[in-house]
Amino acid sequence: MRQYLLLEFRGQLAERKRRIGGGEGRAEGQGRGWTAPLGVRGRQFAGVAISPRGGRARRPIPLMAPRPADTEPSIDESRFRTDFVRFATELGVLRFGAFTTKAGRLSPYFFNAGLFNSGAAVGRLAEFYAQALLASDVEFDMLYGPAYKGIPLVTATAVALAARGRDVPFAFNRKEAKDHGEGGSLVGAPLEGRVVIIDDVISAGTSVRESVRLIQAAKAKPAAVLIALDRMERVGPDDALSEHSAVQDVVHTNGCPVVSIASLDDILDMIQQGGGGGEFEQHREAVLAYRARYGVI
Numbered sequence: 001m002r003q004y005l006l007l008e009f010r011g012q013l014a015e016r017k018r019r020i021g022g023g024e025g026r027a028e029g030q031g032r033g034w035t036a037p038l039g040v041r042g043r044q045f046a047g048v049a050i051s052p053r054g055g056r057a058r059r060p061i062p063l064m065a066p067r068p069a070d071t072e073p074s075i076d077e078s079r080f081r082t083d084f085v086r087f088a089t090e091l092g093v094l095r096f097g098a099f100t101t102k103a104g105r106l107s108p109y110f111f112n113a114g115l116f117n118s119g120a121a122v123g124r125l126a127e128f129y130a131q132a133l134l135a136s137d138v139e140f141d142m143l144y145g146p147a148y149k150g151i152p153l154v155t156a157t158a159v160a161l162a163a164r165g166r167d168v169p170f171a172f173n174r175k176e177a178k179d180h181g182e183g184g185s186l187v188g189a190p191l192e193g194r195v196v197i198i199d200d201v202i203s204a205g206t207s208v209r210e211s212v213r214l215i216q217a218a219k220a221k222p223a224a225v226l227i228a229l230d231r232m233e234r235v236g237p238d239d240a241l242s243e244h245s246a247v248q249d250v251v252h253t254n255g256c257p258v259v260s261i262a263s264l265d266d267i268l269d270m271i272q273q274g275g276g277g278g279e280f281e282q283h284r285e286a287v288l289a290y291r292a293r294y295g296v297i
Contacts (some may be wrong), residue, residue: 081266096283108286113200126156138224141193143170194223230260233294
């Protein structure tokens, strides 16, 4: 009960300014959780406690790591990112084995954000999204979630941001335009100012391109793309792999940064740190080999 009262109390702290230490953004493809054009500054911070272990008999997942409202989260990028990877493995969102991807590749791991499918899980996920966005130093005025996966993500992230004192409007689209009532394909706040697009992953970049076109048509500006996991792998057939990843292609095409909660590097870090009680160590060589074949530096 105390943590939920804490949530309510934090929602009243909109006037409180947060000052978090920062560092320089990195070049494209080099920064964990931050893929941006050269010269863009970025910040990273952490401080989220690992959720209780899940599994089939799930325990309650805290929406926020309880801490006094007058203290700032500690700056620990590797801990924050690894915590998210552990959280994903606990819920079975991130699994290891042999999986065929949409591109036809045999991957040693699989990330299925659709398995964040309970209120507590989505609330915890949204807290990671909110922290990654606030840590990135991206300036934004509102959020946008492309249908369908982006709809619950943008809604929950807006709630998590409000709990941290940053109450911003959000919107999402319909796949089919409505010809009655308010009509149109957009639901929520009007697209205005600097807009952050929220999705789970970037595969071919189709959803992002459509979102950018919609935002620009409304005379608004795409500020960034916020995703859960950057797979850091090149696109195309095996005999004609591109030089860039899908995430880097989005940056090149649209000129806006992509911020991720975690990346393939963080998955490898979690394995090497003995995540899952060491049960994932058996997959380490397969993940390394997959990255050597398809990954970007």
